[in-house]
Amino acid sequence: MRFRKLVTVGINESSIDASHWKQIDSLAEERISLTDGSNIEEHLKDADCILVDPFAFKVDKNVIDMAPKLKYIGDSLTAYGKIDTEYAKSKGIIVSNVPGYSTESVAEFVFAIILESIRQLEKGKDAAREGDYSGLGFSLTEIKGKKFGIIGLGRIGSRVAEIASGFGADVMYWSRNRKPELEAKGIKYDDVERMISECDFLSLHLAQTKDTENFLNEDRMQKIKKNSIVINTAPMELVDIGALERRLMNGDMIFILDHSDEMKKDDLARLSKFDNCIIYPAIAHITKEAKMARQEIFVKNIENFLKGSPTNRVN
Amino acid sequence: MRFRKLVTVGINESSIDASHWKQIDSLAEERISLTDGSNIEEHLKDADCILVDPFAFKVDKNVIDMAPKLKYIGDSLTAYGKIDTEYAKSKGIIVSNVPGYSTESVAEFVFAIILESIRQLEKGKDAAREGDYSGLGFSLTEIKGKKFGIIGLGRIGSRVAEIASGFGADVMYWSRNRKPELEAKGIKYDDVERMISECDFLSLHLAQTKDTENFLNEDRMQKIKKNSIVINTAPMELVDIGALERRLMNGDMIFILDHSDEMKKDDLARLSKFDNCIIYPAIAHITKEAKMARQEIFVKNIENFLKGSPTNRVN
Numbered sequence: 001m002r003f004r005k006l007v008t009v010g011i012n013e014s015s016i017d018a019s020h021w022k023q024i025d026s027l028a029e030e031r032i033s034l035t036d037g038s039n040i041e042e043h044l045k046d047a048d049c050i051l052v053d054p055f056a057f058k059v060d061k062n063v064i065d066m067a068p069k070l071k072y073i074g075d076s077l078t079a080y081g082k083i084d085t086e087y088a089k090s091k092g093i094i095v096s097n098v099p100g101y102s103t104e105s106v107a108e109f110v111f112a113i114i115l116e117s118i119r120q121l122e123k124g125k126d127a128a129r130e131g132d133y134s135g136l137g138f139s140l141t142e143i144k145g146k147k148f149g150i151i152g153l154g155r156i157g158s159r160v161a162e163i164a165s166g167f168g169a170d171v172m173y174w175s176r177n178r179k180p181e182l183e184a185k186g187i188k189y190d191d192v193e194r195m196i197s198e199c200d201f202l203s204l205h206l207a208q209t210k211d212t213e214n215f216l217n218e219d220r221m222q223k224i225k226k227n228s229i230v231i232n233t234a235p236m237e238l239v240d241i242g243a244l245e246r247r248l249m250n251g252d253m254i255f256i257l258d259h260s261d262e263m264k265k266d267d268l269a270r271l272s273k274f275d276n277c278i279i280y281p282a283i284a285h286i287t288k289e290a291k292m293a294r295q296e297i298f299v300k301n302i303e304n305f306l307k308g309s310p311t312n313r314v315n
Numbered sequence: 316m317r318f319r320k321l322v323t324v325g326i327n328e329s330s331i332d333a334s335h336w337k338q339i340d341s342l343a344e345e346r347i348s349l350t351d352g353s354n355i356e357e358h359l360k361d362a363d364c365i366l367v368d369p370f371a372f373k374v375d376k377n378v379i380d381m382a383p384k385l386k387y388i389g390d391s392l393t394a395y396g397k398i399d400t401e402y403a404k405s406k407g408i409i410v411s412n413v414p415g416y417s418t419e420s421v422a423e424f425v426f427a428i429i430l431e432s433i434r435q436l437e438k439g440k441d442a443a444r445e446g447d448y449s450g451l452g453f454s455l456t457e458i459k460g461k462k463f464g465i466i467g468l469g470r471i472g473s474r475v476a477e478i479a480s481g482f483g484a485d486v487m488y489w490s491r492n493r494k495p496e497l498e499a500k501g502i503k504y505d506d507v508e509r510m511i512s513e514c515d516f517l518s519l520h521l522a523q524t525k526d527t528e529n530f531l532n533e534d535r536m537q538k539i540k541k542n543s544i545v546i547n548t549a550p551m552e553l554v555d556i557g558a559l560e561r562r563l564m565n566g567d568m569i570f571i572l573d574h575s576d577e578m579k580k581d582d583l584a585r586l587s588k589f590d591n592c593i594i595y596p597a598i599a600h601i602t603k604e605a606k607m608a609r610q611e612i613f614v615k616n617i618e619n620f621l622k623g624s625p626t627n628r629v630n
Contacts, residue, residue, distance in 0.1 A: 104459045104483070105455075108457055108482065115423065116427065116431055119598065119602075120598070121431050121436070122436075122437060122440060124595045125595065127596050128587075128594045128595055133574040134596060135575070135596045135598045135601055138601065139603070140601060140603065142419050142420060142423055142604045143423055144604075166477060166478045166480060167423065167478055167481065259448040279443045280436070280443055281439055281443050281447060281449060281450045282448060282449060283434065283450045286450055286453065286455060287455045287456055288454070288456055289456065289457045290457075
C-alpha cells in the first residue's frame with residue numbers, strides 16, 4: 001500500500017539524506033515538499049499523509065480540517081506539542097513521532113561538557129599552543145566518588161545514570177516514577193531537595209510541562225551545593241533565568257547548557273556575561289548516529305503505518 | 316620508631332602540603348630538604364632515610380654508597396627506573412614507590428580528550444561566544460557501539476576499559492597477561508595487530524620498557540584504521556615520532572597526547588604543526604584527588620616501613 005499524496009512541511013531537504021528521500025518517495029504516488037504553510041490549503045485538499053517539522057509548522061485544528069482525506073501525520077522530531085494530536089485522533093488520523101533517536105548523543109554530551117570543564121581542556125589546549133606544557137596553574141577534579149544527581153530518569157537520564165556509574169560516581173536520581181531496573185544497578189532514588197543541596201554534579205533531564213517549568217526556581221537555585229556543576233541539556237524553560245543569574249553572581253557554581261532547545265535572545269545575552277555559565281550551540285543531539293537514527297525511525301514509522309501496524313504513535 | 320635523619324632530594328616543597336610535611340616531620344628526628352644533589356655527600360653520611368623525586372635526582376650505586384646508614388628510600392612517584400633498586404636490595408635497603416595514585420585521573424582524562432574531540436567542544440564554545448548557536452557546520456560522533464581498543468591492561472587500562480563499557484563501546488584489549496576478571500565483564504582479549512587496524516578508538520597504556528619502545532612503529536602506524544582516534548597518555552617513547560608524522564600527513568586519523576611524560580622539544584615542535592595532532596600539557600594525572608592520594612600513599616609507605624611492614628616495595 002502507498003499514500004496517494006504525501007505533503008511535507010518545513011522539513012529541510014538536507015535533514016533527510018537522498019537514500020531516505022528515495023524510500024519516502026517509494027511510499028507515495030506523489031510528493032509535495034513545502035517549506036512553510038503558504039498556499040498549503042490547495043495541497044492539503046487531497047493529501048492523505050503529512051510529514052512535518054513541528055518547530056517549523058504548527059498542525060492545528062484548522063490545518064487538519066483542510067485535509068479531509070488525511071490518515072497519517074509523521075512528526076520528524078520528538079516534540080509533538082505543536083500538533084493537535086487529540087483533534088487528529090477524533091478524525092481517525094494517526095500521529096507518530098521520532099522518540100529516543102538522540103538518547104546516546106545527549107547522554108555522552110553531558111559527560112563531554114562536564115569533563116571539558118573539570119579538566120580545563122580549553123585552557124590546556126591554549127597553554128600547549130603557547131608552548132607551555134608544564135601543567136602548572138591547573139585545578140582539576142574527577143567524577144569518581146562524587147555525588148552525581150539526575151533529575152528526570154527518562155531515556156536520556158537513564159543513560160546518563162549508567163555512564164556515571166561506569167565512572168564510579170555515587171549516582172542518585174529523582175523522577176516522577178521509580179525505576180526499579182536502574183535501582184537494581186545501584187542508582188539510588190533520593191529526595192529532590194536533598195539532591196540539589198548535596199550533589200557535586202546535577203544533570204537536568206525533565207520533559208517540559210506546566211509542572212516542570214521553572215523547576216530550578218529561586219529557592220532551589222540558592223540551595224544548589226557550592227562548587228557544584230549543574231548541567232542542563234533539557235529545555236531552559238526548566239530554569240528561572242533571573243534566579244540563575246543571581247546565583248551565578250556568587251561565583252560559587254558552574255552552569256553548563258546547550259542551546260538545542262531554543263532560548264530567548266535576551267536570556268542568552270544575560271547568561272553569556274558570566275564566566276561560570278558555559279554555553280554551547282545546539283550540538284547535544286546532532287551526532288551522525290543520531291541524525292541517521294532519526295531518519296530511519298521517521299521512515300520506518302511511515303512504512304509501519306502503511307503496513308497497518310503503526311509505531312511510535314502519540315495519539 | 317622514627318628515623319634519625321631524613322633527607323629529601325628534589326621534592327618540590329609545594330608538591331607536599333603542610334599537613335603531610337608535618338606527618339613526615341613526626342617520623343624523623345631531623346629533616347634536611349635538598350633541591351638537588353649538590354653537597355649531598357655530607358648530608359647522606361648519617362642519613363637513614365632518603366625521600367626522592369626520581370625525575371629530579373638519580374639514586375645510583377654511587378649515591379647509595381655515600382649513605383652507609385641508609386635503610387629506606389621513599390620514591391615520591393610511581394617510576395623507579397632511576398633508582399638502583401637491586402643495589403639497594405643488596406645493601407638491605409628497602410625502596411617503596413607510589414603506584415596507582417593517578418589511575419582515575421588518567422582514565423577519566425582519556426574520555427575527556429576523546430569527547431572534546433568527537434564533540435568539537437572548542438569549536439562549539441567559540442561559535443557560542445561569537446553568537447552562533449545554530450549548531451550548523453559540526454560533524455560529531457559517539458563512543459557507543461564503536462570498537463574501543465586498549466593496549467596494555469594495567470591499572471589505568473583496566474579503568475579505561477570499564478568506563479568505555481559504561482559508554483556502551485565494543486571494548487577489546489591486548490596485554491602481556493590475560494585479565495579474566497575484566498573478560499568476565501565483557502572486555503574481549505584480541506590480537507594486537509587486528510585491533511590496530513580495526514579499532515575506532517585506540518588508547519595506549521603500556522609501561523615503557525625496552526620491549527615497548529617504538530611500539531607504534533612504521534608498520535603499525537600505517538595499519539591504524541582510517542578516521543580513528545589514537546590516544547596516548549603513556550610515555551611517547553611507545554611511539555615512533557617519525558612514523559607518526561608520516562601518518563598524520565595523510566590527514567586521515569587523529570592523535571591525542573598529553574605531555575605528562577616529558578618529550579623532546581624537537582619532537583613536540585614537529586607534532587605541533589599538525590591540526591590532527593592534539594597536544595595537552597602535563598595535566599592527565601594531576602587532579603586534586605590524585606595529588607592527595609599520592610601524598611597519602613607516600614607518607615603511609617614511610618610509616619609502614621617504620622612499623623616493620625613496608626608497603627609498595629619495589630625491591
